[in-house]
Amino acid sequence: MTTRKPIAVATNDSPQSQAAVLWAARRAERSGLPLVILHVVDDRWMAEPYPWIGVLEEAGDKLLQTAAGRIRGAFPIGVTTRLLTGSVGGSLAKYSGKASMVVVGSGTGHLGGSLADRALQVAASSKVPVAVVGTQELEGRSGVVVGVDGSKEATQAVAFAAAEADREGDDLTVVYAINAPDRVTDAGLLSTSLADLITEEERIVLSETVAGLNEDYPSLRVHRVLETERGPVESLVDAAAGARMLVVGSRGRGGIKRLLLGSTAHGVLKHLPCPTVITRIQAIKNKT
Secondary structure (H helix, E strand, C coil), rough: CCCCEEEECCCCCCHHHHHHHHHHHHHHHEEEEEECEEECCCCHHHHCCCCCCHHHHHHHHHHHHHHHHHHCCCCCEEEEEEEEEECCHHHHHHHHHHCCCEEECCCEEEEEHHHHHHHHHHHHCCCEEEEEEECCCCCCCEEEEEEEECCHHHHHHHHHHHHHHHHHHEEEEEEEEEECCCCCCHHHHHHCHHHCCCCCCCCHHHHHHHHHHHHCCCCCCCEEEEEEECCHHHHHHHHHHCCCCEEEEEECCCCCCCCCCHEEEEHHHHHHCCCCEEEEEHHHCCCC
């Protein structure tokens, strides 16, 4: 019998991480998975002349037990805790191999740079999808938005987003944002502009990206958005303003300002419109 891996969520008992723990617990309940709550003690405090590592570990254990107690009293799921030592990003990325998803908290609406960088560090090294959760009100939200660019990673993101939307009865909105060049007229192009040619090519890419979804998910409603006037970050943040979830691949294929882990993902996390999942190409079988 194969044991399904738990959802792992990091906490430091801040309002942001409390929101992440609650989101992870709800997801674990819907998915029929156990939950493991993690706290990381920064190993820089282990070096001389700092004698406080024992105090920090004791405080971390108490924090974990408090967080676990809240969840056990509210959700019928298995809950365990783990105290980790090391850098936050590195420790969570390393632990990700034991989980089906890693969940981390963020600020409300706008992440400070260090938190955005930390989330990206986990996402870049994680073996599974990473969810970044803010403290925004989640009631009344609906729909799943996914950013694509024609890469294998984007195909993976669409697969995750489609399964998520279908399972929860949401619509799926697939957003492809490019910055097409200004319209020009060239004798070699007759009366067709270069921008028109590029837009048509990318429209084909968008169609190919969602091909097969209706067959796999007959009841899923899919909306396609090809954005040529705004960049990926602005397009995705706007499209996901009222969404339940935004999904972005771990990296794109480069080229005309396509989705990349760093520029687009970093920008999305800084303006976090809703719970955002960064998928991993290695995690194609994970649909938690």
